[in-house]
Amino acid sequence: MNTLLPTAAVGSLPKPSWLAEPEKLWSPWALDADALVEGKQDALRAAVHEQRRRGIDIISDGEQTRQHFVTTFIEHLRGVDFENRETVRIRDRYDASVPTVVGAVERVKPVFVQDAAFLRQQTDQPIKWALPGPMTMIDTLADRYYNSREKLAWEFAGILNQEAKELEAAGVDIIQFDEPAFNVFFDEVRDWGMAALERAVEGLRAETAVHICYGYGIKANTDWKATLGPEWRQYEESFPLLQQSSIDIVSLESHNSRIPIEVIELIRGKKVMLGAVDVASHDIERPEEVAHTLRRALEFVDADKLIASSNCGMAPLPRDVALAKLSALSAGAALLRQELTGALV
Template identity: 75%
Template sequence: MKTLLPTSTAGSLPKPAWLAEPETLWSPWKLHGEELTQGKHDALRLSLQDQQQAGIDIVSDGEQTRQHFVTTFIEHLNGVDFKKRKTVKIRDRYDASVPTVVGPVTRQKSVFVEDAKFLRQQTKQPIKWALPGPMTMIDTLYDDHYKSREKLAWEFAKILNQEAKELEAAGVDIIQFDEPAFNVFFDEVNDWGIATLERAIEGLNCETAVHICYGYGIKANTDWKKTLGSEWRQYEKAFPKLQKSNIDIISLECHNSHVPMDLLELIRGKKVMVGAIDVATDTIETPEEVANTLRKALQFVDADKLYPSTNCGMAPLSHQVARGKLNALSAGADIVRQELASASANSSANSSANSN
């Protein structure tokens, strides 16, 4: 029987201290060679166990086998020189030293498929796998070859589609594309961003999701959020076109953000992964706080289409905090499930009383 309000995480979970520096993005690996391969798989198993113990319904690898949600994918492609670096402003917010596109981008072999197969062997639960979206990939590079953001995005979309098809064949149930850039480059999103995303999902039979958030809880992002005013209406720009797209699930940030909940009306009919856990604070939500976010979302999303989740990845948090947040997410979803079951039972009782 299908779980009502199936819970999941939006992306990364903390890595163990023996694998990489904790609470740090882009943290270098502490192991090498065969030890690193084994260590990544051990970390993936631990991450899965944390999710299962917390009662998370749709599990993931916690991004344990990648240093960063975008660059780890790009590292495996031809046409990108990681030694030739340039400083660019990522998502119009912060400077980062990034690799350079020096020739045609191509993928010689799959990037995550072996890791996905490994995760599939560990559990019978539905699994979700995250890939960077085309627009977010181009925003994490310096392009010295195509000289066109759009052209490069279409090339990446083709490569992502190849990877996604292999992930589906490996048994992945939901493939999620991370597109935080959708909250920044509004004209490009509507001109070609959503179109390139649709190219990335072409021919897939598994469920597809796009995750659009306001970023990890790092200082550059939290500082940016302070400039956005009392209402964050960025979603309003992309939602109408996404509602008409072939993407199955739209994943967004809700808890502790200034996103007006009624914006969800713009994607009515889609499945919605509602971020009910704030990843920019160490404060662990109470189950009731989570339940409250979900109740508000249910005014605009049908219960069978609501997927409680985290706002974004939790790699920069401590293990203890992340585990506490996962537990709160499960417990909060459970409160609302019971409320929905009780309301449904009362409604059935009333209708049968009326028919008598």
């Protein structure tokens, strides 16, 4: 797109209360059957409307049609048993009840393609769709079949590539892979995680993005971040590998974090989707704060490669807070855009 400093929501937006319980991850649906299908579409329409009304340039579905960014994809696959659940440690951070791989995993039909086609019908602006990355998928499961994280990741990478190619055919402009596991399992990222991600994007003509975050603004994540010391340098492990990869856009947390801004230098040449609003606070950023966060990055990324975004998904936030943060994001980007161009925005 031609807009300087375009804006985007990096992940989820809160669902309306008539669709799911507010401010809760993995919230069960409040509707079922045909009413649920209709309710999801209405929520997606509302998410598009709010993004456009608040000045967001790259439109997403806000994850309105899925309960969770990983498990909703997995539940459509053959070989995964959602009845036979086990409790596992997610990203070495918190325990969760997850489904179990009991046979060969297989995608028997498209998962999000119909929803993406519906999103495409709602706007002529660029649209972005998020998929879980292969390493994060295997970290959100119990495996009783492959007995190899690497082998299962490669299976998922092939499945994700199938889905991504059909999303591209449905008109998706940017396909984003969410890989928070890249901030935890550094040896695996080097050994096979990056290669698995490359397999997932193989042959795509749409722009590709990877989102490596420090997580939703939930207690387990904020507690973990409190243990990371005065500087968070996890990105130094994956960014050199990403700089050499075929991924087009790298998404990272920045505002209200302890991530040294100079880590962006490690992905010089890539587009950068920079988190300029915090998802772990109910405080609404001032446009000047957003502009300041974005401005600091310009030493390490050209302005025409910078995308303003949220740090992570906002599903756990109150809906009015999340939407106000979108308004702040676009207002802050507009301030810096005006500063850079010297023109009225």
